[in-house]
Amino acid sequence: MKTYLATCFSLDFDLPLLKHFVEHYLSLGIAPENFLLVLNVFKDMSKLQKGLSILSSYRIFPKDIWCYEYESHEKWQRVHIMLNAHVGSDDWVVHPDSDEFFKFPMDLKNLTHAMQQQGMNAAQG
Numbered sequence: 611m612k613t614y615l616a617t618c619f620s621l622d623f624d625l626p627l628l629k630h631f632v633e634h635y636l637s638l639g640i641a642p643e644n645f646l647l648v649l650n651v652f653k654d655m656s657k658l659q660k661g662l663s664i665l666s667s668y669r670i671f672p673k674d675i676w677c678y679e680y681e682s683h684e685k686w687q688r689v690h691i692m693l694n695a696h697v698g699s700d701d702w703v704v705h706p707d708s709d710e711f712f713k714f715p716m717d718l719k720n721l722t723h724a725m726q727q728q729g730m731n732a733a734q735g
Contacts, residue, residue: 611700612697612702614644614646614702616697617646618649618708619649621658622653625660630711631708631711632668642669645665646673646693646696647670649661649662649672652680658675
């Protein structure tokens with residue numbers, strides 16, 4: 611059982627949050643190799659290199675780079691493809707937006723264990 615982080619991160623609008631976002635979710639115990647990121651950029655391509663540089667300093671590498679204007683249907687297709695390729699049926703996924711910094715009542719390992727013991731497979735906040 612693994613815990614993944616999955617999100618579509620807009621570098622055009624949220625690049626200043628990227629370092630804080632990564633550090634926050636690493637501090638919750640999500641391993642760098644379990645970051646499932648779709649990076650979106652279409653206005654300023656120089657932000658792609660900046661985002662990749664930040665991520666690589668944490669040994670995080672995006673699963674998808676999407677260089678077109680954001681569209682919700684396309685975003686969900688890309689996220690679902692990524693989830694289907696990497697996440698198993700016993701795994702957990704934290705799915706924040708790039709400007710969301712979730713806090714949980716306990717560490718993720720204990721939280722997912724407690725939820726599993728109660729037959730729960732999802733939590734919403």
